[in-house]
Amino acid sequence: MPVDFPEGEWTRVLLTFTADAGLYNDVPDKCGSNNPGWNPGGDPWDRTASVYLVEDDCVDTGATCFGRLGNVELLRTITPFGTDDKRPPEGRGSGVVPARTWTFDITPLVPLLEGRKYIGVFIGVFVSAGWDTYVRFDFSERADEASPEPPADGVAKVFFHDGGNLAQSFPVTIPASATQVKARVFTTGHGGNQFCDGGSRNGLSCAGGCPGGSCQNCDEFCHRENQILINDVVRWSQVPWRDDCSPGSIFACQSWNACGWPSCTFSRAGWCPGYIACHKSGTCDQDIDFTQWLTPGATHQLRYNIPVLNGSWTKSVIVYWYE
Known part of the structure:
Protein backbone atom coordinates (compact mmCIF):
# COMPACT_ATOMS: atom_id res chain seq x y z
CA MET A 1 0.00 0.00 0.00
CA PRO A 150 17.36 9.06 17.63
CA PRO A 151 17.10 9.27 13.84
CA ALA A 152 20.27 7.88 12.30
CA ASP A 153 22.53 9.97 10.09
CA GLY A 154 22.67 7.14 7.58
CA VAL A 155 21.11 3.74 6.91
CA ALA A 156 22.41 0.81 4.85
CA LYS A 157 19.77 -1.62 3.59
CA VAL A 158 21.73 -4.87 3.88
CA PHE A 159 19.27 -7.73 3.25
CA PHE A 160 15.83 -9.21 3.93
CA HIS A 161 15.57 -12.95 3.25
CA ASP A 162 13.34 -15.94 3.91
CA GLY A 163 14.55 -19.52 3.47
CA GLY A 164 17.96 -21.17 3.66
CA ASN A 165 21.45 -19.77 3.99
CA LEU A 166 22.65 -16.78 2.02
CA ALA A 167 25.78 -17.57 0.05
CA GLN A 168 26.67 -14.01 -0.85
CA SER A 169 28.20 -11.18 1.13
CA PHE A 170 26.80 -7.65 1.11
CA PRO A 171 28.94 -4.50 0.90
CA VAL A 172 28.36 -1.98 3.68
CA THR A 173 30.09 1.40 3.36
CA ILE A 174 30.51 3.42 6.55
CA PRO A 175 31.46 7.10 6.15
CA ALA A 176 34.60 8.40 7.86
CA SER A 177 32.47 10.79 9.92
CA ALA A 178 30.55 7.99 11.67
CA THR A 179 31.08 7.67 15.43
CA GLN A 180 28.72 4.78 16.22
CA VAL A 181 27.45 1.94 14.03
CA LYS A 182 24.61 -0.45 14.86
CA ALA A 183 22.97 -3.42 13.17
CA ARG A 184 19.26 -4.14 13.62
CA VAL A 185 18.74 -7.90 13.37
CA PHE A 186 15.59 -10.01 13.10
CA THR A 187 15.96 -13.79 12.87
CA THR A 188 13.47 -16.59 13.54
CA GLY A 189 13.73 -20.34 12.93
CA HIS A 190 10.89 -22.41 11.48
CA GLY A 191 10.19 -25.90 10.13
CA GLY A 192 8.67 -29.12 11.41
CA ASN A 193 10.90 -31.96 10.18
CA GLN A 194 12.68 -33.95 12.87
CA PHE A 195 16.44 -33.65 13.33
CA CYS A 196 18.89 -33.87 16.21
CA ASP A 197 19.15 -30.78 18.39
CA GLY A 198 22.56 -30.73 20.05
CA GLY A 199 24.85 -33.62 20.86
CA SER A 200 27.32 -35.46 18.66
CA ARG A 201 24.78 -35.77 15.80
CA ASN A 202 23.56 -32.19 15.89
CA GLY A 203 21.60 -31.42 12.73
CA LEU A 204 21.52 -35.02 11.51
CA SER A 205 18.51 -37.29 11.07
CA CYS A 206 16.92 -38.61 14.25
CA ALA A 207 16.94 -42.08 12.67
CA GLY A 208 20.51 -42.59 13.83
CA GLY A 209 19.77 -41.48 17.37
CA CYS A 210 20.70 -38.18 19.04
CA PRO A 211 23.34 -38.99 21.71
CA GLY A 212 23.89 -35.98 23.92
CA GLY A 213 20.97 -34.15 22.30
CA SER A 214 17.30 -34.63 21.53
CA CYS A 215 15.06 -35.19 18.52
CA GLN A 216 13.04 -32.06 17.75
CA ASN A 217 10.98 -30.40 15.05
CA CYS A 218 13.60 -28.23 13.40
CA ASP A 219 14.35 -25.46 13.26
CA GLU A 220 11.36 -24.13 15.24
CA PHE A 221 12.34 -26.07 18.36
CA CYS A 222 16.08 -26.39 17.71
CA HIS A 223 19.08 -24.46 18.98
CA ARG A 224 20.93 -23.19 15.91
CA GLU A 225 23.88 -20.82 15.98
CA ASN A 226 23.46 -17.67 13.86
CA GLN A 227 26.55 -15.73 12.77
CA ILE A 228 27.30 -12.36 11.25
CA LEU A 229 30.67 -12.28 9.50
CA ILE A 230 32.46 -9.03 8.71
CA ASN A 231 35.17 -9.44 6.09
CA ASP A 232 34.98 -13.24 6.56
CA VAL A 233 35.49 -13.09 10.34
CA VAL A 234 32.68 -14.04 12.74
CA ARG A 235 31.91 -10.91 14.74
CA TRP A 236 28.51 -11.82 16.16
CA SER A 237 27.33 -15.26 17.21
CA GLN A 238 24.05 -16.06 18.89
CA VAL A 239 21.73 -19.02 19.36
CA PRO A 240 18.31 -17.37 18.95
CA TRP A 241 16.15 -18.82 21.69
CA ARG A 242 13.11 -17.64 23.66
CA ASP A 243 12.20 -19.42 26.88
CA ASP A 244 9.85 -16.72 28.20
CA CYS A 245 6.81 -17.34 26.00
CA SER A 246 4.32 -17.40 28.88
CA PRO A 247 5.75 -15.06 31.53
CA GLY A 248 4.41 -15.34 35.05
CA SER A 249 2.42 -18.52 34.61
CA ILE A 250 2.10 -21.49 32.28
CA PHE A 251 -1.48 -20.31 31.75
CA ALA A 252 -0.61 -16.67 30.99
CA CYS A 253 -0.43 -17.01 27.21
CA GLN A 254 -3.98 -18.39 27.07
CA SER A 255 -5.21 -14.80 27.33
CA TRP A 256 -3.75 -13.88 23.92
CA ASN A 257 -4.09 -17.24 22.13
CA ALA A 258 -7.57 -18.33 21.11
CA CYS A 259 -6.17 -21.76 20.22
CA GLY A 260 -2.87 -23.50 20.73
CA TRP A 261 -2.44 -23.86 24.48
CA PRO A 262 -0.15 -25.29 25.82
CA SER A 263 1.96 -24.89 22.66
CA CYS A 264 2.10 -21.14 23.29
CA THR A 265 4.22 -21.87 26.38
CA PHE A 266 6.96 -23.76 24.51
CA SER A 267 10.43 -22.28 23.97
CA ARG A 268 11.33 -21.57 20.35
CA ALA A 269 14.07 -20.41 17.99
CA GLY A 270 13.96 -16.65 18.46
CA TRP A 271 10.21 -16.21 18.84
CA CYS A 272 7.07 -16.74 20.87
CA PRO A 273 3.46 -16.82 19.61
CA GLY A 274 2.02 -13.33 20.01
CA TYR A 275 5.32 -11.50 20.52
CA ILE A 276 7.80 -9.35 18.59
CA ALA A 277 10.70 -11.54 17.48
CA CYS A 278 13.99 -11.34 19.33
CA HIS A 279 17.13 -13.46 19.39
CA LYS A 280 17.09 -13.75 23.18
CA SER A 281 14.73 -13.92 26.14
CA GLY A 282 13.93 -11.12 28.55
CA THR A 283 14.25 -7.43 27.76
CA CYS A 284 14.65 -7.33 24.02
CA ASP A 285 16.93 -5.16 21.92
CA GLN A 286 17.32 -6.05 18.25
CA ASP A 287 20.09 -3.45 17.84
CA ILE A 288 23.70 -4.63 18.18
CA ASP A 289 26.69 -2.28 18.38
CA PHE A 290 29.04 -3.03 15.47
CA THR A 291 31.23 0.09 15.72
CA GLN A 292 34.44 -1.84 16.38
CA TRP A 293 33.89 -4.13 13.37
CA LEU A 294 32.18 -1.86 10.82
CA THR A 295 34.85 0.77 11.17
CA PRO A 296 34.32 4.25 9.70
CA GLY A 297 35.84 5.24 6.39
CA ALA A 298 35.73 1.80 4.78
CA THR A 299 33.57 -0.63 2.82
CA HIS A 300 33.07 -3.95 4.58
CA GLN A 301 31.63 -7.27 3.44
CA LEU A 302 28.81 -8.55 5.66
CA ARG A 303 27.61 -12.14 5.46
CA TYR A 304 24.95 -13.97 7.48
CA ASN A 305 25.53 -17.65 8.18
CA ILE A 306 23.72 -20.44 10.02
CA PRO A 307 26.23 -23.34 10.15
CA VAL A 308 23.62 -26.01 10.99
CA LEU A 309 20.32 -25.37 9.24
CA ASN A 310 17.51 -27.91 8.88
CA GLY A 311 14.45 -25.72 8.45
CA SER A 312 13.75 -22.22 7.24
CA TRP A 313 15.02 -18.97 8.74
CA THR A 314 13.49 -15.56 8.13
CA LYS A 315 16.22 -13.02 8.71
CA SER A 316 17.00 -9.38 8.00
CA VAL A 317 19.79 -6.93 8.78
CA ILE A 318 19.82 -3.14 8.60
CA VAL A 319 22.94 -1.13 9.47
CA TYR A 320 22.68 2.47 10.64
CA TRP A 321 25.13 4.99 12.05
CA TYR A 322 25.49 8.27 13.90
CA GLU A 323 27.98 11.05 13.18
Missing part, protein backbone atom coordinates in the same frame (compact mmCIF):
# COMPACT_ATOMS: atom_id res chain seq x y z
CA PRO A 2 1.37 3.47 -0.86
CA VAL A 3 2.14 5.77 2.06
CA ASP A 4 3.03 9.46 1.87
CA PHE A 5 5.36 10.10 4.78
CA PRO A 6 5.16 13.57 6.36
CA GLU A 7 8.09 15.93 6.66
CA GLY A 8 9.35 17.01 10.06
CA GLU A 9 12.15 17.10 12.60
CA TRP A 10 11.13 13.83 14.16
CA THR A 11 12.32 12.79 17.61
CA ARG A 12 10.36 9.55 17.67
CA VAL A 13 8.57 7.33 15.16
CA LEU A 14 6.52 4.37 16.35
CA LEU A 15 5.12 1.60 14.18
CA THR A 16 1.96 -0.08 15.45
CA PHE A 17 0.82 -3.32 13.83
CA THR A 18 -2.48 -5.05 14.63
CA ALA A 19 -3.56 -8.50 13.42
CA ASP A 20 -6.95 -10.13 13.92
CA ALA A 21 -7.96 -13.60 12.75
CA GLY A 22 -11.65 -13.13 13.56
CA LEU A 23 -12.40 -16.72 14.61
CA TYR A 24 -16.15 -16.95 14.95
CA ASN A 25 -17.02 -20.55 15.81
CA ASP A 26 -17.80 -21.45 19.40
CA VAL A 27 -15.12 -22.97 21.60
CA PRO A 28 -13.83 -25.65 21.03
CA ASP A 29 -15.16 -25.78 17.46
CA LYS A 30 -13.28 -22.62 16.49
CA CYS A 31 -10.01 -24.52 16.92
CA GLY A 32 -11.06 -27.53 14.86
CA SER A 33 -11.05 -31.18 15.80
CA ASN A 34 -7.25 -31.20 15.59
CA ASN A 35 -6.34 -28.26 17.82
CA PRO A 36 -5.34 -25.88 16.40
CA GLY A 37 -7.29 -26.69 13.27
CA TRP A 38 -9.07 -24.97 10.46
CA ASN A 39 -11.72 -22.31 11.06
CA PRO A 40 -13.91 -20.68 8.37
CA GLY A 41 -13.64 -17.29 10.06
CA GLY A 42 -9.89 -16.97 10.34
CA ASP A 43 -6.52 -18.59 10.90
CA PRO A 44 -5.91 -20.26 14.29
CA TRP A 45 -2.19 -20.90 13.73
CA ASP A 46 0.94 -19.06 14.89
CA ARG A 47 2.35 -17.41 11.77
CA THR A 48 5.39 -15.41 10.75
CA ALA A 49 4.30 -11.79 10.35
CA SER A 50 6.32 -8.94 8.89
CA VAL A 51 5.86 -5.25 8.10
CA TYR A 52 8.35 -4.03 5.52
CA LEU A 53 9.29 -1.05 3.39
CA VAL A 54 9.40 -1.66 -0.36
CA GLU A 55 12.64 -0.32 -1.80
CA ASP A 56 12.91 -2.26 -5.07
CA ASP A 57 10.72 -2.71 -8.17
CA CYS A 58 8.60 -5.62 -6.93
CA VAL A 59 5.38 -3.59 -6.98
CA ASP A 60 5.92 -2.43 -10.57
CA THR A 61 6.89 -5.88 -11.80
CA GLY A 62 4.24 -7.79 -9.86
CA ALA A 63 6.85 -9.87 -8.03
CA THR A 64 6.57 -11.08 -4.45
CA CYS A 65 7.88 -8.33 -2.18
CA PHE A 66 8.27 -10.29 1.06
CA GLY A 67 11.79 -11.50 1.73
CA ARG A 68 13.28 -9.57 -1.18
CA LEU A 69 16.91 -8.66 -0.62
CA GLY A 70 16.36 -5.02 -1.58
CA ASN A 71 13.47 -4.37 0.80
CA VAL A 72 13.66 -3.29 4.44
CA GLU A 73 11.99 -5.16 7.27
CA LEU A 74 10.55 -2.73 9.80
CA LEU A 75 9.03 -5.24 12.22
CA ARG A 76 8.95 -9.02 12.68
CA THR A 77 6.46 -10.66 14.94
CA ILE A 78 4.62 -13.94 15.26
CA THR A 79 0.85 -14.05 15.41
CA PRO A 80 -0.87 -15.78 18.31
CA PHE A 81 -2.81 -18.97 17.69
CA GLY A 82 -5.74 -16.97 16.36
CA THR A 83 -7.87 -14.19 17.83
CA ASP A 84 -11.64 -13.96 18.06
CA ASP A 85 -12.17 -10.23 18.44
CA LYS A 86 -15.80 -9.08 18.36
CA ARG A 87 -15.61 -6.19 15.92
CA PRO A 88 -18.25 -4.29 13.97
CA PRO A 89 -19.85 -4.38 11.53
CA GLU A 90 -19.97 -8.18 11.39
CA GLY A 91 -19.84 -8.67 15.14
CA ARG A 92 -18.15 -12.00 14.63
CA GLY A 93 -16.05 -13.63 17.31
CA SER A 94 -16.71 -14.19 20.99
CA GLY A 95 -14.61 -11.22 22.09
CA VAL A 96 -12.61 -13.40 24.48
CA VAL A 97 -9.24 -12.98 22.71
CA PRO A 98 -8.90 -9.49 21.19
CA ALA A 99 -6.83 -8.58 18.17
CA ARG A 100 -3.10 -8.63 18.92
CA THR A 101 -1.26 -5.29 18.69
CA TRP A 102 2.50 -4.67 18.68
CA THR A 103 4.29 -1.31 18.86
CA PHE A 104 7.92 -0.94 17.81
CA ASP A 105 10.32 2.01 17.75
CA ILE A 106 11.66 2.62 14.23
CA THR A 107 13.11 6.09 14.89
CA PRO A 108 16.64 5.24 13.66
CA LEU A 109 15.17 4.50 10.23
CA VAL A 110 13.77 8.02 9.72
CA PRO A 111 16.12 8.64 6.73
CA LEU A 112 14.15 5.97 4.83
CA LEU A 113 10.71 7.35 5.74
CA GLU A 114 10.55 10.11 3.15
CA GLY A 115 8.17 10.86 0.29
CA ARG A 116 5.88 8.20 -1.14
CA LYS A 117 6.81 4.61 -0.32
CA TYR A 118 5.01 1.28 -0.43
CA ILE A 119 4.45 -0.58 2.82
CA GLY A 120 3.95 -4.34 2.74
CA VAL A 121 2.49 -6.74 5.29
CA PHE A 122 3.08 -10.48 5.14
CA ILE A 123 1.55 -13.25 7.25
CA GLY A 124 2.52 -16.78 6.24
CA VAL A 125 -0.96 -18.27 5.96
CA PHE A 126 -1.48 -21.75 4.49
CA VAL A 127 -5.26 -21.99 4.95
CA SER A 128 -8.09 -20.30 3.07
CA ALA A 129 -9.01 -17.97 5.94
CA GLY A 130 -6.50 -15.37 7.02
CA TRP A 131 -5.97 -12.20 9.03
CA ASP A 132 -7.15 -8.60 9.02
CA THR A 133 -4.17 -6.29 9.48
CA TYR A 134 -3.71 -2.63 10.37
CA VAL A 135 -0.52 -0.54 10.29
CA ARG A 136 -0.09 2.90 11.85
CA PHE A 137 2.90 5.25 12.04
CA ASP A 138 3.06 7.82 14.86
CA PHE A 139 5.45 10.76 14.38
CA SER A 140 6.48 13.10 17.18
CA GLU A 141 8.65 16.23 17.25
CA ARG A 142 8.41 16.68 21.01
CA ALA A 143 11.63 16.64 23.03
CA ASP A 144 9.94 14.94 25.98
CA GLU A 145 8.90 12.04 23.72
CA ALA A 146 12.31 11.56 22.10
CA SER A 147 13.40 8.01 21.40
CA PRO A 148 16.52 6.74 23.19
CA GLU A 149 17.70 5.85 19.68
Whole structure:
Protein backbone atom coordinates (compact mmCIF):
# COMPACT_ATOMS: atom_id res chain seq x y z
CA MET A 1 0.00 0.00 0.00
CA PRO A 2 1.37 3.47 -0.86
CA VAL A 3 2.14 5.77 2.06
CA ASP A 4 3.03 9.46 1.87
CA PHE A 5 5.36 10.10 4.78
CA PRO A 6 5.16 13.57 6.36
CA GLU A 7 8.09 15.93 6.66
CA GLY A 8 9.35 17.01 10.06
CA GLU A 9 12.15 17.10 12.60
CA TRP A 10 11.13 13.83 14.16
CA THR A 11 12.32 12.79 17.61
CA ARG A 12 10.36 9.55 17.67
CA VAL A 13 8.57 7.33 15.16
CA LEU A 14 6.52 4.37 16.35
CA LEU A 15 5.12 1.60 14.18
CA THR A 16 1.96 -0.08 15.45
CA PHE A 17 0.82 -3.32 13.83
CA THR A 18 -2.48 -5.05 14.63
CA ALA A 19 -3.56 -8.50 13.42
CA ASP A 20 -6.95 -10.13 13.92
CA ALA A 21 -7.96 -13.60 12.75
CA GLY A 22 -11.65 -13.13 13.56
CA LEU A 23 -12.40 -16.72 14.61
CA TYR A 24 -16.15 -16.95 14.95
CA ASN A 25 -17.02 -20.55 15.81
CA ASP A 26 -17.80 -21.45 19.40
CA VAL A 27 -15.12 -22.97 21.60
CA PRO A 28 -13.83 -25.65 21.03
CA ASP A 29 -15.16 -25.78 17.46
CA LYS A 30 -13.28 -22.62 16.49
CA CYS A 31 -10.01 -24.52 16.92
CA GLY A 32 -11.06 -27.53 14.86
CA SER A 33 -11.05 -31.18 15.80
CA ASN A 34 -7.25 -31.20 15.59
CA ASN A 35 -6.34 -28.26 17.82
CA PRO A 36 -5.34 -25.88 16.40
CA GLY A 37 -7.29 -26.69 13.27
CA TRP A 38 -9.07 -24.97 10.46
CA ASN A 39 -11.72 -22.31 11.06
CA PRO A 40 -13.91 -20.68 8.37
CA GLY A 41 -13.64 -17.29 10.06
CA GLY A 42 -9.89 -16.97 10.34
CA ASP A 43 -6.52 -18.59 10.90
CA PRO A 44 -5.91 -20.26 14.29
CA TRP A 45 -2.19 -20.90 13.73
CA ASP A 46 0.94 -19.06 14.89
CA ARG A 47 2.35 -17.41 11.77
CA THR A 48 5.39 -15.41 10.75
CA ALA A 49 4.30 -11.79 10.35
CA SER A 50 6.32 -8.94 8.89
CA VAL A 51 5.86 -5.25 8.10
CA TYR A 52 8.35 -4.03 5.52
CA LEU A 53 9.29 -1.05 3.39
CA VAL A 54 9.40 -1.66 -0.36
CA GLU A 55 12.64 -0.32 -1.80
CA ASP A 56 12.91 -2.26 -5.07
CA ASP A 57 10.72 -2.71 -8.17
CA CYS A 58 8.60 -5.62 -6.93
CA VAL A 59 5.38 -3.59 -6.98
CA ASP A 60 5.92 -2.43 -10.57
CA THR A 61 6.89 -5.88 -11.80
CA GLY A 62 4.24 -7.79 -9.86
CA ALA A 63 6.85 -9.87 -8.03
CA THR A 64 6.57 -11.08 -4.45
CA CYS A 65 7.88 -8.33 -2.18
CA PHE A 66 8.27 -10.29 1.06
CA GLY A 67 11.79 -11.50 1.73
CA ARG A 68 13.28 -9.57 -1.18
CA LEU A 69 16.91 -8.66 -0.62
CA GLY A 70 16.36 -5.02 -1.58
CA ASN A 71 13.47 -4.37 0.80
CA VAL A 72 13.66 -3.29 4.44
CA GLU A 73 11.99 -5.16 7.27
CA LEU A 74 10.55 -2.73 9.80
CA LEU A 75 9.03 -5.24 12.22
CA ARG A 76 8.95 -9.02 12.68
CA THR A 77 6.46 -10.66 14.94
CA ILE A 78 4.62 -13.94 15.26
CA THR A 79 0.85 -14.05 15.41
CA PRO A 80 -0.87 -15.78 18.31
CA PHE A 81 -2.81 -18.97 17.69
CA GLY A 82 -5.74 -16.97 16.36
CA THR A 83 -7.87 -14.19 17.83
CA ASP A 84 -11.64 -13.96 18.06
CA ASP A 85 -12.17 -10.23 18.44
CA LYS A 86 -15.80 -9.08 18.36
CA ARG A 87 -15.61 -6.19 15.92
CA PRO A 88 -18.25 -4.29 13.97
CA PRO A 89 -19.85 -4.38 11.53
CA GLU A 90 -19.97 -8.18 11.39
CA GLY A 91 -19.84 -8.67 15.14
CA ARG A 92 -18.15 -12.00 14.63
CA GLY A 93 -16.05 -13.63 17.31
CA SER A 94 -16.71 -14.19 20.99
CA GLY A 95 -14.61 -11.22 22.09
CA VAL A 96 -12.61 -13.40 24.48
CA VAL A 97 -9.24 -12.98 22.71
CA PRO A 98 -8.90 -9.49 21.19
CA ALA A 99 -6.83 -8.58 18.17
CA ARG A 100 -3.10 -8.63 18.92
CA THR A 101 -1.26 -5.29 18.69
CA TRP A 102 2.50 -4.67 18.68
CA THR A 103 4.29 -1.31 18.86
CA PHE A 104 7.92 -0.94 17.81
CA ASP A 105 10.32 2.01 17.75
CA ILE A 106 11.66 2.62 14.23
CA THR A 107 13.11 6.09 14.89
CA PRO A 108 16.64 5.24 13.66
CA LEU A 109 15.17 4.50 10.23
CA VAL A 110 13.77 8.02 9.72
CA PRO A 111 16.12 8.64 6.73
CA LEU A 112 14.15 5.97 4.83
CA LEU A 113 10.71 7.35 5.74
CA GLU A 114 10.55 10.11 3.15
CA GLY A 115 8.17 10.86 0.29
CA ARG A 116 5.88 8.20 -1.14
CA LYS A 117 6.81 4.61 -0.32
CA TYR A 118 5.01 1.28 -0.43
CA ILE A 119 4.45 -0.58 2.82
CA GLY A 120 3.95 -4.34 2.74
CA VAL A 121 2.49 -6.74 5.29
CA PHE A 122 3.08 -10.48 5.14
CA ILE A 123 1.55 -13.25 7.25
CA GLY A 124 2.52 -16.78 6.24
CA VAL A 125 -0.96 -18.27 5.96
CA PHE A 126 -1.48 -21.75 4.49
CA VAL A 127 -5.26 -21.99 4.95
CA SER A 128 -8.09 -20.30 3.07
CA ALA A 129 -9.01 -17.97 5.94
CA GLY A 130 -6.50 -15.37 7.02
CA TRP A 131 -5.97 -12.20 9.03
CA ASP A 132 -7.15 -8.60 9.02
CA THR A 133 -4.17 -6.29 9.48
CA TYR A 134 -3.71 -2.63 10.37
CA VAL A 135 -0.52 -0.54 10.29
CA ARG A 136 -0.09 2.90 11.85
CA PHE A 137 2.90 5.25 12.04
CA ASP A 138 3.06 7.82 14.86
CA PHE A 139 5.45 10.76 14.38
CA SER A 140 6.48 13.10 17.18
CA GLU A 141 8.65 16.23 17.25
CA ARG A 142 8.41 16.68 21.01
CA ALA A 143 11.63 16.64 23.03
CA ASP A 144 9.94 14.94 25.98
CA GLU A 145 8.90 12.04 23.72
CA ALA A 146 12.31 11.56 22.10
CA SER A 147 13.40 8.01 21.40
CA PRO A 148 16.52 6.74 23.19
CA GLU A 149 17.70 5.85 19.68
CA PRO A 150 17.36 9.06 17.63
CA PRO A 151 17.10 9.27 13.84
CA ALA A 152 20.27 7.88 12.30
CA ASP A 153 22.53 9.97 10.09
CA GLY A 154 22.67 7.14 7.58
CA VAL A 155 21.11 3.74 6.91
CA ALA A 156 22.41 0.81 4.85
CA LYS A 157 19.77 -1.62 3.59
CA VAL A 158 21.73 -4.87 3.88
CA PHE A 159 19.27 -7.73 3.25
CA PHE A 160 15.83 -9.21 3.93
CA HIS A 161 15.57 -12.95 3.25
CA ASP A 162 13.34 -15.94 3.91
CA GLY A 163 14.55 -19.52 3.47
CA GLY A 164 17.96 -21.17 3.66
CA ASN A 165 21.45 -19.77 3.99
CA LEU A 166 22.65 -16.78 2.02
CA ALA A 167 25.78 -17.57 0.05
CA GLN A 168 26.67 -14.01 -0.85
CA SER A 169 28.20 -11.18 1.13
CA PHE A 170 26.80 -7.65 1.11
CA PRO A 171 28.94 -4.50 0.90
CA VAL A 172 28.36 -1.98 3.68
CA THR A 173 30.09 1.40 3.36
CA ILE A 174 30.51 3.42 6.55
CA PRO A 175 31.46 7.10 6.15
CA ALA A 176 34.60 8.40 7.86
CA SER A 177 32.47 10.79 9.92
CA ALA A 178 30.55 7.99 11.67
CA THR A 179 31.08 7.67 15.43
CA GLN A 180 28.72 4.78 16.22
CA VAL A 181 27.45 1.94 14.03
CA LYS A 182 24.61 -0.45 14.86
CA ALA A 183 22.97 -3.42 13.17
CA ARG A 184 19.26 -4.14 13.62
CA VAL A 185 18.74 -7.90 13.37
CA PHE A 186 15.59 -10.01 13.10
CA THR A 187 15.96 -13.79 12.87
CA THR A 188 13.47 -16.59 13.54
CA GLY A 189 13.73 -20.34 12.93
CA HIS A 190 10.89 -22.41 11.48
CA GLY A 191 10.19 -25.90 10.13
CA GLY A 192 8.67 -29.12 11.41
CA ASN A 193 10.90 -31.96 10.18
CA GLN A 194 12.68 -33.95 12.87
CA PHE A 195 16.44 -33.65 13.33
CA CYS A 196 18.89 -33.87 16.21
CA ASP A 197 19.15 -30.78 18.39
CA GLY A 198 22.56 -30.73 20.05
CA GLY A 199 24.85 -33.62 20.86
CA SER A 200 27.32 -35.46 18.66
CA ARG A 201 24.78 -35.77 15.80
CA ASN A 202 23.56 -32.19 15.89
CA GLY A 203 21.60 -31.42 12.73
CA LEU A 204 21.52 -35.02 11.51
CA SER A 205 18.51 -37.29 11.07
CA CYS A 206 16.92 -38.61 14.25
CA ALA A 207 16.94 -42.08 12.67
CA GLY A 208 20.51 -42.59 13.83
CA GLY A 209 19.77 -41.48 17.37
CA CYS A 210 20.70 -38.18 19.04
CA PRO A 211 23.34 -38.99 21.71
CA GLY A 212 23.89 -35.98 23.92
CA GLY A 213 20.97 -34.15 22.30
CA SER A 214 17.30 -34.63 21.53
CA CYS A 215 15.06 -35.19 18.52
CA GLN A 216 13.04 -32.06 17.75
CA ASN A 217 10.98 -30.40 15.05
CA CYS A 218 13.60 -28.23 13.40
CA ASP A 219 14.35 -25.46 13.26
CA GLU A 220 11.36 -24.13 15.24
CA PHE A 221 12.34 -26.07 18.36
CA CYS A 222 16.08 -26.39 17.71
CA HIS A 223 19.08 -24.46 18.98
CA ARG A 224 20.93 -23.19 15.91
CA GLU A 225 23.88 -20.82 15.98
CA ASN A 226 23.46 -17.67 13.86
CA GLN A 227 26.55 -15.73 12.77
CA ILE A 228 27.30 -12.36 11.25
CA LEU A 229 30.67 -12.28 9.50
CA ILE A 230 32.46 -9.03 8.71
CA ASN A 231 35.17 -9.44 6.09
CA ASP A 232 34.98 -13.24 6.56
CA VAL A 233 35.49 -13.09 10.34
CA VAL A 234 32.68 -14.04 12.74
CA ARG A 235 31.91 -10.91 14.74
CA TRP A 236 28.51 -11.82 16.16
CA SER A 237 27.33 -15.26 17.21
CA GLN A 238 24.05 -16.06 18.89
CA VAL A 239 21.73 -19.02 19.36
CA PRO A 240 18.31 -17.37 18.95
CA TRP A 241 16.15 -18.82 21.69
CA ARG A 242 13.11 -17.64 23.66
CA ASP A 243 12.20 -19.42 26.88
CA ASP A 244 9.85 -16.72 28.20
CA CYS A 245 6.81 -17.34 26.00
CA SER A 246 4.32 -17.40 28.88
CA PRO A 247 5.75 -15.06 31.53
CA GLY A 248 4.41 -15.34 35.05
CA SER A 249 2.42 -18.52 34.61
CA ILE A 250 2.10 -21.49 32.28
CA PHE A 251 -1.48 -20.31 31.75
CA ALA A 252 -0.61 -16.67 30.99
CA CYS A 253 -0.43 -17.01 27.21
CA GLN A 254 -3.98 -18.39 27.07
CA SER A 255 -5.21 -14.80 27.33
CA TRP A 256 -3.75 -13.88 23.92
CA ASN A 257 -4.09 -17.24 22.13
CA ALA A 258 -7.57 -18.33 21.11
CA CYS A 259 -6.17 -21.76 20.22
CA GLY A 260 -2.87 -23.50 20.73
CA TRP A 261 -2.44 -23.86 24.48
CA PRO A 262 -0.15 -25.29 25.82
CA SER A 263 1.96 -24.89 22.66
CA CYS A 264 2.10 -21.14 23.29
CA THR A 265 4.22 -21.87 26.38
CA PHE A 266 6.96 -23.76 24.51
CA SER A 267 10.43 -22.28 23.97
CA ARG A 268 11.33 -21.57 20.35
CA ALA A 269 14.07 -20.41 17.99
CA GLY A 270 13.96 -16.65 18.46
CA TRP A 271 10.21 -16.21 18.84
CA CYS A 272 7.07 -16.74 20.87
CA PRO A 273 3.46 -16.82 19.61
CA GLY A 274 2.02 -13.33 20.01
CA TYR A 275 5.32 -11.50 20.52
CA ILE A 276 7.80 -9.35 18.59
CA ALA A 277 10.70 -11.54 17.48
CA CYS A 278 13.99 -11.34 19.33
CA HIS A 279 17.13 -13.46 19.39
CA LYS A 280 17.09 -13.75 23.18
CA SER A 281 14.73 -13.92 26.14
CA GLY A 282 13.93 -11.12 28.55
CA THR A 283 14.25 -7.43 27.76
CA CYS A 284 14.65 -7.33 24.02
CA ASP A 285 16.93 -5.16 21.92
CA GLN A 286 17.32 -6.05 18.25
CA ASP A 287 20.09 -3.45 17.84
CA ILE A 288 23.70 -4.63 18.18
CA ASP A 289 26.69 -2.28 18.38
CA PHE A 290 29.04 -3.03 15.47
CA THR A 291 31.23 0.09 15.72
CA GLN A 292 34.44 -1.84 16.38
CA TRP A 293 33.89 -4.13 13.37
CA LEU A 294 32.18 -1.86 10.82
CA THR A 295 34.85 0.77 11.17
CA PRO A 296 34.32 4.25 9.70
CA GLY A 297 35.84 5.24 6.39
CA ALA A 298 35.73 1.80 4.78
CA THR A 299 33.57 -0.63 2.82
CA HIS A 300 33.07 -3.95 4.58
CA GLN A 301 31.63 -7.27 3.44
CA LEU A 302 28.81 -8.55 5.66
CA ARG A 303 27.61 -12.14 5.46
CA TYR A 304 24.95 -13.97 7.48
CA ASN A 305 25.53 -17.65 8.18
CA ILE A 306 23.72 -20.44 10.02
CA PRO A 307 26.23 -23.34 10.15
CA VAL A 308 23.62 -26.01 10.99
CA LEU A 309 20.32 -25.37 9.24
CA ASN A 310 17.51 -27.91 8.88
CA GLY A 311 14.45 -25.72 8.45
CA SER A 312 13.75 -22.22 7.24
CA TRP A 313 15.02 -18.97 8.74
CA THR A 314 13.49 -15.56 8.13
CA LYS A 315 16.22 -13.02 8.71
CA SER A 316 17.00 -9.38 8.00
CA VAL A 317 19.79 -6.93 8.78
CA ILE A 318 19.82 -3.14 8.60
CA VAL A 319 22.94 -1.13 9.47
CA TYR A 320 22.68 2.47 10.64
CA TRP A 321 25.13 4.99 12.05
CA TYR A 322 25.49 8.27 13.90
CA GLU A 323 27.98 11.05 13.18
